[in-house]
Amino acid sequence: MEHAGDKKGFVRRKFAAISPRYDLLNSMLSFHCDRYWRWVTSRELRDFPEGTVLDCCAGTLPLSLELARQADDRLVVAVDFCEEMLRQGWHTLATNYRRRQIKPVCGDGEEIPLRSASVWGVTVAFGVRNLARVEQGLAEMLRVLRPGGKLLILEFSRPHTPVIKDVYNFYLNRILPRIAGWISGDPEAYEYLASSIAGFYEPEELLAMLRDAGFVQCRAQPLTFGVVTLYVGVKP
Numbered sequence: 001m002e003h004a005g006d007k008k009g010f011v012r013r014k015f016a017a018i019s020p021r022y023d024l025l026n027s028m029l030s031f032h033c034d035r036y037w038r039w040v041t042s043r044e045l046r047d048f049p050e051g052t053v054l055d056c057c058a059g060t061l062p063l064s065l066e067l068a069r070q071a072d073d074r075l076v077v078a079v080d081f082c083e084e085m086l087r088q089g090w091h092t093l094a095t096n097y098r099r100r101q102i103k104p105v106c107g108d109g110e111e112i113p114l115r116s117a118s119v120w121g122v123t124v125a126f127g128v129r130n131l132a133r134v135e136q137g138l139a140e141m142l143r144v145l146r147p148g149g150k151l152l153i154l155e156f157s158r159p160h161t162p163v164i165k166d167v168y169n170f171y172l173n174r175i176l177p178r179i180a181g182w183i184s185g186d187p188e189a190y191e192y193l194a195s196s197i198a199g200f201y202e203p204e205e206l207l208a209m210l211r212d213a214g215f216v217q218c219r220a221q222p223l224t225f226g227v228v229t230l231y232v233g234v235k236p
């Protein structure tokens with residue numbers, strides 16, 4: 001997958017294929033930790049309970065829902081380039097009264113369809129790893145944030161603690177693609193998950209990219225033995 005365009009097409013197709021099973025697999029394969037991770041992420045925006053936030057790479061809207069749930073007067077613009085994922089999430093929320101706080105928009109996280117300095121928060125859960133051009137995505141996130149607004153990136157990382165690291169690698173490479181492939185009918189999508197986690201930046205590298213993009217007060221907080229990391233950056 002040499003070119004950005006190739007990666008985008010591949011990622012969009014894979015998420016479209018697994019969209020009906022995404023939520024189920026997500027909770028099952030993370031042993032329900034995903035809810036906690038999204039709760040922690042949303043809590044970081046407690047200083048901005050009103051106004052608009054952007055949930056970038058929103059998928060089936062689980063983080064958008066948590067962001068809405070934690071602040072009654074918040075509007076969440078949920079951007080994703082895979083229409084099937086957004087439709088699946090919108091359908092699941094059909095009877096949820098929080099749906100009125102969420103506005104799904106089909107668009108590219110590398111060319112965010114929002115005005116500059118228009119949101120107080122940008123969240124990206126498990127999306128940055130999938131971007132074809134991470135630097136371009138970060139530049140766009142900085143652009144749409146208001147000065148003083150916060151970027152929150154929740155992303156898989158690799159635990160380094162002995163034993164935990166080995167168990168995790170065995171689970172990620174051997175068990176997860178099999179179960180997920182069997183349930184979703186698309187083993188390639190979950191082989192991609194394992195390889196994209198293995199090939200992703202170390203937390204210090206991603207932090208450096210945040211600083212290079214222009215964010216300040218950058219920090220990384222490992223969660224659940226470092227299986228995921230929450231990155232925070234502020235627009236000066």
Ligand SMILES: C[S@@+](CC[C@H](N)C(=O)[O-])C[C@H]1O[C@@H](n2cnc3c(N)ncnc32)[C@H](O)[C@@H]1O
Pocket residue numbers: 011012015026056057058059060061062063079080081082085107108109110124125126127130131132
């Ligand atoms: C692993 S899912 C995460 C969904 C959701 N944020 C969550 O917490 O479960 C990654 C999402 O990123 C989206 N995505 C990847 N690249 C994108 C891009 N360039 N622009 C918009 N969405 C993108 C995919 O379509 C997919 O829905």
